[in-house]
Amino acid sequence: MIGSRQQHDAALPPGTTGVIRIDLDRLAANWRVLTALGRPAECAAVVKADAYGLGAIRCIPALATAGCGTFFVARLEEAIEVRALAPDAVIYVLDGLLPGAEHVYARIRARPVLSSLEEVLAFAAFGRATGSRPAAALHICSGLNRLGLPETDVLTLSQEPGRLAQIDLQLIMSHLASADAGDDPRNAQQLATFQSLRSKLPVAPASLAASDGMMLGPAYYCDLTRPGYALYGGQPSGSLRTPVDPVVTVHARVLQVRDIAVGASVGYSGIWTAARPSRIATIAAGYADGIPRSGSAPNGCENGAVAFSGILAPVVGRVSMDLITIDVTDLEPETCQPGDWAELIGPTITLEEAGRRAGTIGYEILTRLSRRFYRMYSGGG
Ligand SMILES: *Cc1c(COP(=O)(O)O)cnc(C)c1O
Secondary structure (H helix, E strand, O other): OOOOHHHHHOOOOOOOOEEEEEEHHHHHHHHHHHHHHHOOOEEOEEOHHHHHOOOHHHHHHHHHHHOOOEEEEOOHHHHHHHHHHOOOOEEEEOOOOOOOOHHHHHHHOOEEEEOOHHHHHHHHHHHHHHOOOOEEEEEEOOOOOOOOEOHHHHHHHHHOHHHHOOOEEEEEEOOOOOOOOOOOHHHHHHHHHHHHHHOOOOOOOEEOOOOHHHHHOHHHOOOEEOOOHHHHOOOOOOOOOOOOOOOEEEEEEEEEEEEEOOOOEEOHHHOEEOOOOEEEEEEOOOHHHOOOHHHOEOOOOOOOEEEEOOEEEEEOEOOOOOOEEEEOOOOOHHHOOOOOEEEEEOOOOOHHHHHHHOOOOHHHHHHHOOOOOEEEEEOOO
């Protein structure tokens, strides 16, 4: 149990000051829950950015063992790693086709998510040159205006279907802009645009929903859902609870606890000054560990916090590179001693709350947790 210094230390390398615990059974269970929710659509797993920072090398085998057969990554390099971990899986690369990368796709049997007319032409040319009909997805833009073919290019393809003839079109996908707000009318508009553009193209399975899109209901499931964040226990929707359980906890160690007098300031630039005799705990986690500096206090809004035995304690002063300082004056002295562990993410401080307190989102908190944290896995059979 967290909070008991002795028991805790045995499992960790000596000198460890920060731990991310990842429950691979929960990860697999979340994939099963999302699969059941989206049925009969297939549920893929988005594992970009090293499985949202949790370690592709452990998360991908756990998901594959649970039955996940389709993975999405952002970068081609990430696809190379997924292929080594999941020899039989279907792999899509959201970045699409960069010049000269065709051969890599062929070698690792990954599929580019083609995002422009140029990419379609280049991949078709590669098919002709190699006497193959390489598999790919087509990304069409339904309103996000980030990646994907705009309507005019979809119309070009519908008028000149020969351009797609050399490509084995396995998926047509688009991405929602406002799915975290269930009542936003732009969701239904994007769904209608997607269905209308899709109908102009050769028949292929469709995919629209990421984690938050899955909370918008069955119309959005199409043939394949693409959750990432929710698999890792995140709550992507602003209003609705996603039926997943937390996968991650993050703890960092108290290095020192000190008493300071009224008027003493704490940390760089002395932005926080004690208004009462105070007890300050210094914790071994800073912005180099992925703790946002915007969680410094005071900063004009809600500030960062940690928890001891389920009780919140606020960050005071600047978040520095390796350390944060916490006001523990209101805690029982026994709850916060040198060597104890502070909860940064866990049952008391969710990913969402940690994000909100730093003026960002849980996604950014999760994906920025640095290599300096020791990653400890449980489950995963
Ligand atoms: C990252 C991403 C996803 C997964 O999003 P989550 O919100 O983490 O579920 C799905 N589709 C695309 C195109 C993405 O970029």
